[in-house]
Amino acid sequence: MQWQHESLKPVLEPTYGIILYQEQVMQIAQVLSGYTLGGADMLRRAMGKKKPEEMAKQRSIFEDGAKKNALTANWR
Incomplete structure (x- = not known):
């Protein structure tokens, strides 16, 4: 299975790459x-x-945090 970002693997692997739970x-x-x-x-x-x-507020927070972690928007 391919992951949009390798750090998602431990979160999504148990559900075969699908976000099923709020906790995910x-x-x-x-x-x-x-x-x-x-x-x-x-x-x-x-x-x-x-x-x-x-x-909209949460999106801004998420994007700012992702930028700080050197993630780019090209994998949306």
Whole structure:
């Protein structure tokens, strides 16, 4: 199986590369963007409530963290 980023392998391998659980969303945010556990939980909740303004804020946080971890947007 190929991974969009190698750091996703331990998170997604048990579910054959598919995000099935909310906890996986939180782990991905932590691994790729350096979220704290609390911050990742806020992201998870924002996704569940589907509030555009909160999701825009979380997207910005995620992208900033990914840039700090030297990840680029070309693998979206």
